[in-house]
Amino acid sequence: MPTQPSSSIQEARRALANRLREIRQDAELTALALAKAAGWERTKVSKIEHAARPPSVADIRTWCRVCGAEDQTEDLLAALRDVTGKYVEWKRLQRGGLRRLQEQRTRVIEQVHEFRIYSSQLVPGLLQTRQYARAVLAVVNRQNQSTRDDLDEAVAARTRRARLLHEPGRRFAFVLEEAVLRYRLGGPEVLAGQLEHLLAVMHLPTVSLSVIPFTVSRDAFTLANFSMYDQSEVRVELLSAAVSVTAPAEIAMYQTEFAVMARMALAGQAARELITSALEDLG
Template sequence: MSTDFQQARVALGARMRELRTESGLSGRALALRLGWPQSKVSKVETGRQSPTAADAVAWAEAVGRPDAGAELVGRLRTLETQYRSWRRQLAGGVRPVQEAHAAQGRRTKDRRSFDPTLVPGLLQTADYAREVLTRYTRIHLSVRDVEAAVTARMERKLALRDGARSFHFLVWEGALVSRLCPPAVLADQLEALVPLLARVNVRLGIVPFDADLAVPAGVGFSIHDGALVITESWHAEMWLDDPSDVALHLRAWEALEESAVYGPAAHRVIARAGQALRRSR
């Protein structure tokens, strides 16, 4: 679990405990008013459990401070915005996640991203996206709506046609050779990348295996209008808008960009991946 997330949850719990003690209620008395187990009150106050928005409003009303409900919900929303567990996000299937990213994409005018393991979602073919999303269902026990998610991802790609937006992708060479799909699907995906090398509002840089790296490749992330970073781990996705977090990722992106190749040089790396694929078939 993200340390920043846990610290925020502990701070929220401390504020809720403060409201309870100011009201003169014991934890047991508050639990009775709310109809909760006393253990839930304790877990919320110590940051071991996140309240829902309804819980936060009910808490404020139960301690006689209904005016504090909006404050608690605001803190909760900030916490949830920064840290979005896959378990929660995928409860309704994969498509809602794609739609959330599509909504953010419509707000973004300038996007920069780095992908070390996958072809970026906005550059994926439908078949490649299908294979990738299907593989994630092996570990995330969610609704199996892969086809709907593929459709949503393809709809997101339409943003690339908007000349008023700019996209700058950095892709580690490993993403071009990772066997996350059948060879024929990967071959088609590699071919689909080549026309992007000549697009005006889309820059595609490849970080080759033999490049001198200023920083380790690390994890993937995207930067939106220099104000929001979206990154993820196996268990959660983080949406970070703290200026220091954004600045850190900008420095990482700029360091990785120094190692990228473009145009004909990038084409040669893609072709090299294609040749290796053909030799192995």
């Protein structure tokens, strides 16, 4: 029996199908009229719009041309690439082991000059202590039922990545929810060491770290953790996979939301006080 695609993949396919349907409806074309103008079989449009059949690159180009929406072609093609080629399951990535995955991520970040990350769940990898990284990667191992025993090597590879924080010419902006300071991954002692490390890295000239307090009046929802690599890519972390977003319109949405989150966050001394308070509450 063939493996069923994950619900997350199906969700991405449905989102693309919905965008194509909206373009057709905005053009005031029926599905039959679009199929006829494109020279397709009469059921093809319906199958694409119900995510029962994935569109090809040629299909999207034809769809946009017939609907007079050529200006949306590149965004839709980027979304198609996200669905078909840039949706990477964690289990597949981890066939080579956690260490290999960490080294691959380091190579990607090495090419980045402006790195922005929003986190609602855990301290980002670049800021993690060795003990905190071990606790995080142990959870990843369990969730994905990894059979490779390379946790020590993976922890070392992740923590070595922190050298990038000290390289001039780079800019790292981190926006954390206050909950990140409170979740006791690894236990109180591990979290205490991690919070002390955050206070130290805040003094680095390449680092901007701010925290959204529980008490702020919000005008945005908490989101899944996401990272922004210059202006070219956004990486969203899900339980089952990492989604790479490259469509310009979608990247713009994440840029907007990151700016909204940053405006709600406290920086400088106010952020240090929040971290210190969380540290003191650990006893």
